[in-house]
Amino acid sequence: MNSIEVKGLSKKYKEFQIEDVSLTLPRGVIMGFIGENGAGKTTTIKCILNLLQNDTGEIRLFGKKLEEAEIEIKEEIGVVFDDILFPEPLNPTKINHFMKKLYKNWDVSYYFELLEKFHVPLKKTMKELSRGMRMKLSIAVALAHHPKLLILDEPTSGLDPIVRDEILELFQDFMQDESHSILFSSHITTDLEKIADYITFIHEGKIQFSEEKDYLLEEYAIFRGDDQELKAIPPTAIKGIRRNAYSVEALVKRSEVNTIFSLEKPTIEEVMLFTVKGGALK
Numbered sequence: 001m002n003s004i005e006v007k008g009l010s011k012k013y014k015e016f017q018i019e020d021v022s023l024t025l026p027r028g029v030i031m032g033f034i035g036e037n038g039a040g041k042t043t044t045i046k047c048i049l050n051l052l053q054n055d056t057g058e059i060r061l062f063g064k065k066l067e068e069a070e071i072e073i074k075e076e077i078g079v080v081f082d083d084i085l086f087p088e089p090l091n092p093t094k095i096n097h098f099m100k101k102l103y104k105n106w107d108v109s110y111y112f113e114l115l116e117k118f119h120v121p122l123k124k125t126m127k128e129l130s131r132g133m134r135m136k137l138s139i140a141v142a143l144a145h146h147p148k149l150l151i152l153d154e155p156t157s158g159l160d161p162i163v164r165d166e167i168l169e170l171f172q173d174f175m176q177d178e179s180h181s182i183l184f185s186s187h188i189t190t191d192l193e194k195i196a197d198y199i200t201f202i203h204e205g206k207i208q209f210s211e212e213k214d215y216l217l218e219e220y221a222i223f224r225g226d227d228q229e230l231k232a233i234p235p236t237a238i239k240g241i242r243r244n245a246y247s248v249e250a251l252v253k254r255s256e257v258n259t260i261f262s263l264e265k266p267t268i269e270e271v272m273l274f275t276v277k278g279g280a281l282k
C-alpha cells in the first residue's frame with residue numbers, strides 16, 4: 001500500500017499556482033522533494049496535510065482521504081516544518097504535557113530520550129532556544145508518537161553538519177520498519193543523496209520528475225568537452241547545456257551517448273541545475 005498518493009493536485013494563489021501535481025510515496029521508501037525557493041514544496045505539503053484547501057485533485061494517505069478519517073490518519077503521521085510550530089512561552093517540558101493529551105501513542109520516555117540525545121535544554125522556552133535546537137525539538141515531537149509516515153519540510157536546514165548527520169541516521173533507523181516512509185523536502189541535496197530512495201523535483205509549481213534516485217544517477221551523466229565534441233552527441237540525448245568561456249558541459253542520457261565519450265556521474269544538484277538552468281525545461 002502507498003503512504004501518500006497525490007493525483008492532479010492544483011492550488012492557486014494570486015500570483016502563483018501548483019498545477020497538476022501527482023506523486024506516489026510507497027511504504028518503505030524515503031522520497032526527497034526538491035525545488036528552488038518558492039517552487040511550491042511547502043504548498044504541496046500543506047495540501048497533503050489538509051492545512052491548505054486544494055482547488056482540484058485527490059489526496060490519499062494510507063489509501064484513505066484525510067477527511068474520511070482525519071484523527072486516525074494524523075496519529076500515524078509525524079510532521080516537521082521549518083518554522084516554529086509552538087507558542088513562544090512554551091518549553092520542551094511543557095510541550096510534553098500538551099502533546100501527551102493530543103496523541104494516543106505519545107511516548108514520554110522516548111520523547112525525553114530524543115531530547116537528551118540532541119542536547120535540547122528542557123527548560124528553555126521556544127524563544128530562548130536556537131534555531132537548530134528548535135528544529136531538533138520539532139523532530140523529537142514528530143517521532144515521539146511512533147508515526148508510520150514522516151512529512152518533513154526542510155528538517156535539516158539551519159543545522160550543523162554533525163547534527164544533520166545524527167538526524168539522517170535517526171531517519172534511517174526509523175526506516176528499519178518496512179511499513180514506514182518519509183517525504184522529505186530539502187535544499188540540501190547531499191542529505192537527500194545520502195538517504196532518499198526517490199527524488200521528486202518541482203519547478204514553478206509543476207513536477208518535473210519523480211524517479212528512483214539510483215535510476216536518475218545512472219541514467220543521467222555529465223559530459224564535459226567543447227562544442228565540436230558536443231555536436232557528435234544526438235540532440236535528443238542532451239537534457240541541458242551550460243557554457244563558459246572555454247568549455248561546455250551537458251547533462252545527457254547515458255544510454256543514448258556513444259561510449260567513446262567519458263562521462264561523469266552527476267549529483268542530484270547537477271541534475272536539478274541543468275534541468276532548470278540548462279534549458280531542459282520547455
Ligand SMILES: Nc1ncnc2c1ncn2[C@@H]1O[C@H](COP(=O)(O)OP(=O)(O)OP(=O)(O)O)[C@@H](O)[C@H]1O
Nearest residue numbers: 013014015016035036037038039040041042043044
Ligand atoms: N498564503 C499565501 N498567499 C499567497 N501566496 C503564497 C502563500 N503562501 C505561499 N505563497 C507563494 O507560493 C509560492 C510557493 O511557495 P512555497 O512556500 O510553496 O514554496 P517552497 O518551494 O516551499 O519554497 P521554499 O524553499 O522557499 O520554502 C511562493 O511564490 C509564495 O510566495
